[in-house]
Amino acid sequence: MTIGLAVIGAGYWGPNLVRNAMATPELRLEWLCDLDEGRARTVLGRYTTVRPTASYEQVLQDPAVDAVAIATPARTHFDLVRAALDAGKHVLVEKPLTPTHAEGVKLVALAEERGRVLMLDHTFCYTPVVRRIRDLISTGELGDVQFVDSVRINLGLVQPDVDVLWDLAPHDLSILDFVLPGGLDPVAVAAHAADPIGAGRPCLAYLTLWLRSGVLAHVHVNWLSPTKIRTTVIGGSRRTIVWDDVNPAQRLAVYDRGVDLASAGADERRAALISYRTGDVVVPALPEREALRGVMGEFAAAITEGRAPLTDGRSGLRVLALLEAAGRSIHNDGRRIDLGDIFDV
Amino acid sequence: MTIGLAVIGAGYWGPNLVRNAMATPELRLEWLCDLDEGRARTVLGRYTTVRPTASYEQVLQDPAVDAVAIATPARTHFDLVRAALDAGKHVLVEKPLTPTHAEGVKLVALAEERGRVLMLDHTFCYTPVVRRIRDLISTGELGDVQFVDSVRINLGLVQPDVDVLWDLAPHDLSILDFVLPGGLDPVAVAAHAADPIGAGRPCLAYLTLWLRSGVLAHVHVNWLSPTKIRTTVIGGSRRTIVWDDVNPAQRLAVYDRGVDLASAGADERRAALISYRTGDVVVPALPEREALRGVMGEFAAAITEGRAPLTDGRSGLRVLALLEAAGRSIHNDGRRIDLGDIFDV
Amino acid sequence: MTIGLAVIGAGYWGPNLVRNAMATPELRLEWLCDLDEGRARTVLGRYTTVRPTASYEQVLQDPAVDAVAIATPARTHFDLVRAALDAGKHVLVEKPLTPTHAEGVKLVALAEERGRVLMLDHTFCYTPVVRRIRDLISTGELGDVQFVDSVRINLGLVQPDVDVLWDLAPHDLSILDFVLPGGLDPVAVAAHAADPIGAGRPCLAYLTLWLRSGVLAHVHVNWLSPTKIRTTVIGGSRRTIVWDDVNPAQRLAVYDRGVDLASAGADERRAALISYRTGDVVVPALPEREALRGVMGEFAAAITEGRAPLTDGRSGLRVLALLEAAGRSIHNDGRRIDLGDIFDV
């Protein structure tokens, strides 16, 4: 019994969903839907048995369709997801879930009401490297997390409807939500942003998160960088991780290097108590596996098993809450925004 | 006619001053002074004609000494510099000039009163790469500066008397002061910092500067990073510079890559006006030259010519003003601190 | 009028041919043929209109098939290519053309007799970087070629029917044949090889070519290297190229660095005449384009225009002549093998 799927949106990301859906045995791709049916036809190519269509209605009315995977602009997500859930379909949707946290809350509630899977395509959470990072933290190999620094910059497409934070930071936020023990649990956030080219929205931004554990996490996103950097450092009391995603030969490195403090002493005696670890570096062997394949597998499994997927609607809401708070910070001179209970959906 | 010099402080940096002073023909090294005379003797070695001493007084009273180069902890700078100026000596001093802006102001005033050179050892300003960056900006090759991002992290010595911002950020700030047209001219600053190991002072910090030109500049400093990164990116409207100081084979790269906006149009038409430059990268040939040699040469030249050095006391004050404001921001939840006229010394 | 194509072989490389053939408008993919029809079916997937078959005969008898693209083990090439040409089909074939030079000569003659295109899939010749290298040399920007050094090593599959030279060196040889002015024109060759794991055939080898121009070219291939290196250096009298194919951010770099000799003088005076250029490095912008797309386009164009393709059968023969001579050298203690006229097919 395979799950009938339609992919919605034949733009930048849609073709990847199509390709990976076709390679997932548990799924049966029925439609590729795009307002521009010609674009859908082009993506499918000349040799396909998958049908293109411009009619979302037709897709939702097709009883062979059990689920949809939505890769359209963010501003269309609310209506498309709601219609799909109302039609009884399971939904996989690109990040961000919706342009506002309030809309996202409604969709999560609707999915629960309808008993349908609502899953976010937080692709990175399905990569071997992120899985390994989560393991390194959860097994205690890293010790206590001490700091997080993530840089995600390159010469990127200036998006027409979202700023750089909404475009890129969901990756970092969903990854942290996935790997940190207990998930991402910030008490406050601040963001500084700029639009030096006059694009009408921030093209570069810095995001600081104060986590409940006391950890400071920082994210740098930038569409204007001539070089591509995808580096996340997670400092721990026993080891520190450097994940460099543009270096396939050494994507992950675990450093036994750091600063230790024997114990808290009187101020003048502290220097004597500080010691430096400068041990080996280990580069773990990781399988090379396309992350989207894992996304598709998890989506199918969640549907089949009637359970919440790893990256469920609530993980999408946590990302939205942070993005909204970051936006408020930007509009208030970079002020620290206390998250209070908005984060506890 | 050579200039008689004494180096004060035989700790981490002093030996470099000694070695470069000895290699500068215009200087004549007379003394190496340290509270621990044995340490001074060890630094000088067994084959030297330079005299060690533990007496700063003796140095200042020596008429053969025209100038002192001070490489002692920051908290001692004010007294040592004042005494030297009072004794009629020219002064080269390590950054930061003093632990407070107010003290720095006094020293600058005193130096002017005494007609003596007061120079900051902003070493990086004397490297071939920083000279070239200044040229690339001043000649218009970069176009308008659009953003600045600087990362200076490594497994660093946790300093006993200064935090990571005071230890590392003076490099970035003095460099920006040197290369930006008209110098570093911020209107506000914010800083976020953390001390995850309980060292008693920030061990990692993020500093955001809003410049009068509208440019956002960001500095990341960290003592706990297992990897050493020294990268400064200066984005321009025509070219973007990436300076990677730990890569001697490609220290500086000039990218003809970026995003252009034809003109400010109505919002929905903007996307059509955005274009992407993806041109060549040029790695300029740069001489390999020890920066401290340039520092010594400039110090000697400023003394001889009776003029202000490139990195004079006022450049030190601008750095101090920013560090103080950053400290206030840290103590106020990362609040943006307007600099007002504190910066116009 | 599209060209009907069958892909033969659904192993390692076949799927790439299938995918690129499907994306080439001038081609019309009819069949994927493999002795194991199930494997062909798996490669095509569940959504295809392309037919799998285990019968090569059926393919050759199909009048809708104008051409075949062969990606089977080398030992099968002679029979498969001959049968295709005899059936009046155009042929694109993986390297090496055949296991012996003599067989290759027969196929080239047969193709000419039948008036059919016989093209080698020398994939790298269709990459933007190799095109640019050819331009840099042909326009004189490099000056005279002075030396060539090519390294192609990684942890590779130990092939069941060919050694490491036959597996990897065809890439280097076909590239040199493509970029050097007048093609690859060696007068002698020597090779040293080893099989340290007891695989039954060389797993690492060093190949030296003495070119008619006096240039020494060297190729290092290795299946046992834990790191992947794909670097070709072409030294010229004016510039030197470094092509690092595993570094997408800087695949090609053109160095204005080298040693110049003013003129040939008496031996003791030579030192004075030597000078060193240490100029800039330029990293040209290159499009990212899948090379196999270019292969397919050239195959289609050669068929349509009734002309020899860029990498025709004769280019395949030059590679074979060198591989055979290298084999003779290995079996003769690494002796230099003069190529005489064997190379002039």
Added chain:
Amino acid sequence: MTIGLAVIGAGYWGPNLVRNAMATPELRLEWLCDLDEGRARTVLGRYTTVRPTASYEQVLQDPAVDAVAIATPARTHFDLVRAALDAGKHVLVEKPLTPTHAEGVKLVALAEERGRVLMLDHTFCYTPVVRRIRDLISTGELGDVQFVDSVRINLGLVQPDVDVLWDLAPHDLSILDFVLPGGLDPVAVAAHAADPIGAGRPCLAYLTLWLRSGVLAHVHVNWLSPTKIRTTVIGGSRRTIVWDDVNPAQRLAVYDRGVDLASAGADERRAALISYRTGDVVVPALPEREALRGVMGEFAAAITEGRAPLTDGRSGLRVLALLEAAGRSIHNDGRRIDLGDIFDV
């Protein structure tokens, strides 16, 4: 009781010997001798108590001088070393020991006759990384050595009296002699070389060594390369080492990656027996220590303890035997030269 030392030669390398001798407590630097006394004076600087001289005779007659360290052109080594040994001095000499093997043999014999230390400055053998490599091999962690590949290329000074092999390959050969179990023990050698700029001597060369163990070792040296590469790969049956000396952040990496053959089976069944290890990489922490300091310490210790140094005259002879054989190969079209017993001095 310190050992009185004179450094002979104030050219490229002499200053490094001077600096490290001065920092070695067991040594007492008495003289720096150069035909050009002014050059010696410049190297010593204005603040020294060490005496410059142009008279080698004066140095040898000075009873305070127990040992000399010779850093002059290779063609002068024989006379200088012989005179020093005749005068009863211990000798540290730059590589190559002498321009011919025969001369080297005489010096080794003379040193033994006189009971003096004759040590080669094979600097790399005293680096932490080479020590670690020797340990990794001797402890069996690498397993059996399977292949060696060493690349030492950069834009180098075209030497006036030696070719690129004599200039650079002694490093690789002395390192292999130091790290391989039982030392470097080749049965044959071949070399290919070229002089594409008309310098009058080879500027690039490839050297192949067939070791008695069956291992193939290969060395690539080149003065004309625009990039600096210093990489040595030592493949083992259990691990493989990659030593990248221009990457201080990761100088040494130990790869658990390779190809294993279960056992020697019939040819057609071999493929099934091949397996691939793709395990972790470990980057061992290594101290940063100047190698020449270790050279000086070993020289002093060998003198004091009346024993042969780690890199004694015989290690120098093994290097000379190989360089001479390589030269014969170059002059014989790259023919393999059997070393017979010339190598067993």
